[in-house]
Amino acid sequence: MADFHFCCSECGLEYPEDPALLVCPECAKSQAPGGATRGVLEVRLESLPDRWPEADTRDPRFLEAFLPVRGAESFPDYAAGGTPLTPAVRLGKALGFDRLWIKDDSRNPSGSTKDRASLLVAAKALEYGLETVAAASTGNAGTALAAVGAAAGLETVVFVPATAPEAKLVQMVAYGARVLPVEGTYDDAFELCLAACREFGWYNRNTALNPFTIEGKKSAALEIARSLGSRRPEVVVVPVGDGVILSGIAKGFADLRAAGLIEDVPRLVAVQAEGSAAIAKAWSAGAAEVRPVPGAHSIADSLTVEAPRNGRLCLRDIRESDGGAVTVSDDEILAAIRELASLSGVFAEPAAAAALAGLAAAREASLVDTPDAIVLLVTGSGLKDLPAAARAVTRPEPVPATLDAVAARLRLP
C-alpha cells in the first residue's frame, strides 16, 4: 500500500486523498471558463522503492510499488502498459540518429497510451466503491475508459465531440460504454462531462482534472527507464494536445530521480500540430500563460484542443526538463506515418506519427542533436484512424492474376 497526498502544482497546498477532490479549491477560484485548468493536483507518494521491483513491468506488483493504490489487487484484470521499447535502427540510420528507440504505446489493449491512465482511474474507482466513471475525450481516452470498464465491471459514460473518428466511436460502443456524441467541440464535451459528473454523482476521469490521469501515464516513463538501464535516454519526444501525457512522463522520471533510481531526467520535447499549438506558442514566447486557440484544427484529432487543460503544468514540465516545443504541419504528419511504418514497422495514428515529424523539427530548432539517445513515444495505433492513413498512402490498383501483370506492375526486368 502506497500512502500519498495531493499537492497543488501551482500554490503548493497539500490535501489528503479524497475521491471528490479534482483540483486545488484555492487556485480554482481564478479558473476562467474554458481556459487551462488552474490548480492541477499532483500525487505525492510518501515513499518510493529504493530499488527496482523484481516483478516485470507488466505485473501489478511492479505498479503497486510506484502508483497510489492500496495494493496490486486494486488493479482490474486489464493488461495496460508493458509495451515494447524497440531500437529503431533503420529509422535512425535514415535520419542520421545513432541512438533512437520507439516506445510503442499503440500496443496497449485499446490501442493507445490512454489505457495507462484509465487503468489507474478504474483501480481507484474500484477502491472507492464507485460504480460509474465518466470522461470527455477526443476519442482515445474515452475508448480506454470504456475498455477497462468492461474488464472491471464499471459503468462508463463517454462524452465525445460529434466529429470524433468513426473507429473510436465504434470501438467504445463495442466495449459497452454509454457514448454521448456532443454537438460541439472537445471543449464543449469537457464542460458537459464536468457538469454531468457533479449532477449525477459520477467519478470524473477528465484529463487535467482527475489527478490520477497524469499519475497513471507515468508508467510509460518507468518502463523506458527500466528497459534502457544505464543507456539512459537524453530526450523523449512526446505528442502534446492538452499536455497530460507529457506531464505524466515528466512525473515518472521525477519520481525515479527522487527514488534514486536514475540520476538525470531526460529533456522533454513537446510536439504540437500547427493548427492546435497553444502550448508551443507559449513556450516560444516565454509566456507563463497558455492562451486558447479558437478554431483549433489538425488531421491529428487527438492533438486538437482549443484550450489545453493541462497547459500550465505541461509548460512547467517542459521548462524544468530543459526541453522545448515544436509544431508540425498536417503534411509533415502524413509523411511521418509512411516513414515510421516503412522504416520501423510501427503503424501510428496521426497524433503519434507527429512525434517523428517533431523530431526533424526539433533538430532544426537545435533542441536535439544526432548523437543524443532519443525515445519517440508513439501514443496510438494507425488503425485508430484509417482515413488519415489512407491519405498518407497510394492504394494499389488491382492486377490480373498473371505473371506478366506482376512483372509489369513491379517493373521487374
Added chain:
Amino acid sequence: MADFHFCCSECGLEYPEDPALLVCPECAKSQAPGGATRGVLEVRLESLPDRWPEADTRDPRFLEAFLPVRGAESFPDYAAGGTPLTPAVRLGKALGFDRLWIKDDSRNPSGSTKDRASLLVAAKALEYGLETVAAASTGNAGTALAAVGAAAGLETVVFVPATAPEAKLVQMVAYGARVLPVEGTYDDAFELCLAACREFGWYNRNTALNPFTIEGKKSAALEIARSLGSRRPEVVVVPVGDGVILSGIAKGFADLRAAGLIEDVPRLVAVQAEGSAAIAKAWSAGAAEVRPVPGAHSIADSLTVEAPRNGRLCLRDIRESDGGAVTVSDDEILAAIRELASLSGVFAEPAAAAALAGLAAAREASLVDTPDAIVLLVTGSGLKDLPAAARAVTRPEPVPATLDAVAARLRLP
C-alpha cells in the same frame, strides 16, 4: 543455435534444412491444383530445453531456445509475441465458465497473431541472405510480413484478393510492401504468389507451404503454458481458416511435452465460419480428406478460404489432441464481437471473435464443459475491420450539450 531438420507430416521422410524446400517432394507429386497442400513439412528440433529459459517470453533469448534459428541475434528488432494471457472473469461468469482466459494476440505489432510467423520467416530470410519475401494473404499475414520487413530491411511483396478489407490494404502499403490486389479469390492470389516466387526467386512465406509459418506460430502455445504454469489449460479454442494457426498451437504444445515441460496437451477446438467450413465438415464426417468449398464466404475475411491449404495437418492435429471442430454463423460472430468487448475489454476482428462464438457451440456439442480450464485465442484486432464492428453495434446519435439532453438520452431518473 538449434539444429533441426524437416519431417514430412504425411510420409515421415526427413530432409535437411534448405531454403528452397517448401513441401515434401514425394508427397507433392499427388498435389491437386487448388487443393489442400500435400506433404506439409514440420520442423523437428534436435534438442529442446529441459527447463524454462530464464529470459522473458518476449526476449529473443527465450525464442532461440525453442525456434529453429542460429541464435537470438537472428531475430530482427520486431517485438512480436509476448502478448498477455488475461483471466476473463466477467466473461466467464456471464457464460458459466469457471476458468476462462483470453490469449490476446491482437496485441501483436501489426495487430494479429500472424506477426509470430512473419518474425520467424524474416529471421530465416536474414540468415539465408535473401532480400525479398513474398506472401499471399487474406490480409493479416501479408500485413505482418510487411511490418516485420520494414523493421528488418527486407523487401516484401504481398498478393491479396482484391476484396481484402481497406484497413489491411492501407496498413500493408504504409509499411512499404509492394502490394498486388489480385483479381480473384485468396486461392488465386496463393497460386500466383507461388508462381511468382519460382519465377523471380523470392522467398515464399505462404502459409502451409513455408514450414516456418507453423513453427513461428507455436510461440503462442509456449507463452500460454509458461503463463499458466501448473494451472494447465485443458482446452484451447482457435479460429481456423486454412488451419495453420491451430497446427502452430499444436506444435508448440507437442514440443513442450517432448521437452518434459508439460505433461498433457490441451484439446484443440477449431472454430470455422459456416460459409467456409471445409475442415469442420471433414472432422464431423470423420473424413481423411478436406474437400474445397467453392464460393466460400464469411464476414470473417481471415477465415474465408475455399481450399484450406493446411487442412490435412490441421485435421490430424485436432484429432490427436482429442479436440473437435464447430461452425458459427455471421450473426453469431457479430454478437460475439460485442460480448467479448463489453465483458472483457478485448476488441476483436470477426475471425477472432469467432473463438468466443465457437465456445458456445463447443459446449452445445459437448466438446467442452463448464469446469474446464479454457483459453480463447483472439487472433486479430477489431480495428482491423471496422466496417464489420460497425455492423455489430448501434452508433449513438449526437446530443445537444445540455444536462437535460444527457439525462433524457441515458434515461436517468
